[in-house]
């Protein structure tokens with residue numbers, strides 16, 4: 074500990090110099106954190122000073138045109154870091170050939186004057202995907218001791234969304250080039266797709282349009298469905314990756330495909346895709362993964378029954394009995410009987426959109442091939458995990474629909490992408506990608 078004696082002396086002196094007796098541990102913690110912050114700021118300034126060569130070469134190669142750039146002078150820059158603003162000076166070179174200037178030190182250490190440092194941006198976006206930016210700004214300032222406006226957090230979060238978008242673009246290119254003739258990597262891979270809704274801004278005086286936020290997940294699962302619909306659902310999804318965007322179905326399909334190929338969907342021995350029954354989802358699955366086993370999520374299918382019972386019977390016991398009876402038929406794959414039971418409740422004088430029974434008949438008829446639940450259960454497939462429900466809840470409801478959140482289309486897209494990446498557990502991976510794209514690896 075000999076080497077620490079110098080520091081220990083400084084620390085003892087610091088304690089002795091505290092004016093008053095502390096009131097509490099909290100006060101001691103606060104004082105120390107503020108002091109460490111100031112020490113950190115000073116240390117980073119000194120470090121940057123140390124990194125600057127004592128003698129700047131009179132000429133260096135221009136990074137823009139490979140011409141000869143001449144040393145001009147030292148110029149001051151300001152960095153925004155987790156240790157506060159740091160002023161530093163570094164050599165500036167100007168190229169006579171192309172007329173552009175550059176700072177070798179900035180390039181070497183990826184210093185971006187006036188912009189958030191990569192570390193600050195990583196943490197700002199991490200807070201920004203959790204909550205509205207105004208709250209995120211308060212939380213960030215409390216935890217980090219350095220303040221950041223809600224606009225800065227918004228910007229950082231969107232930058233992470235843009236990185237996710239770029240990664241998806243790269244995955245798409247890789248998927249186009251991938252050799253699909255390789256050995257199976259996985260026995261079984263699940264995918265699921267759903268949509269949530271987000272309200273976006275419109276020019277003044279026009280209605281604020283709702284947009285469909287499309288969300289998908291790839292995952293593996295352990296456990297099996299219960300023996301009866303009321304049994305315990307012991308299925309656990311793991312290795313989940315989420316993706317999301319507000320795009321027409323066809324473009325969203327490219328993300329579905331690229332992320333699926335990355336997860337080994339092309340090589341999986343069994344690829345199982347769960348959906349809520351919406352036509353656009355099955356169209357995309359047919360197009361990109363024709364080999365997939367398509368399953369209508371059990372819970373989505375069941376949701377069609379209660380409204381039929383409600384419109385057919387006044388008495389709640391009768392409603393419950395009807396739902397239980399028809400749900401059992403559905404569980405056993407007796408689709409003819411399910412459809413007939415709904416057909417009995419049809420009120421032909423109503424328009425289809427006003428009659429839950431007509432809607433149920435159409436729904437079960439269109440999706441009957443995807444509701445062979447006895448076979449799925451026999452094969453040990455999961456038929457309704459809540460994985461995608463939970464994704465919609467965590468992305469659409471918890472972050473995008475919170476009160477006070479009004480989105481322009483682009484920011485809604487980017488923030489949802491960043492949040493999907495966070496929920497996939499890939500934050501550090503996205504941070505690394507971002508540094509790579511910024512050539513700061």
Ligand SMILES: [Zn+2]
Nearest residue numbers: 135138168171
């Ligand atoms: Zn040049």
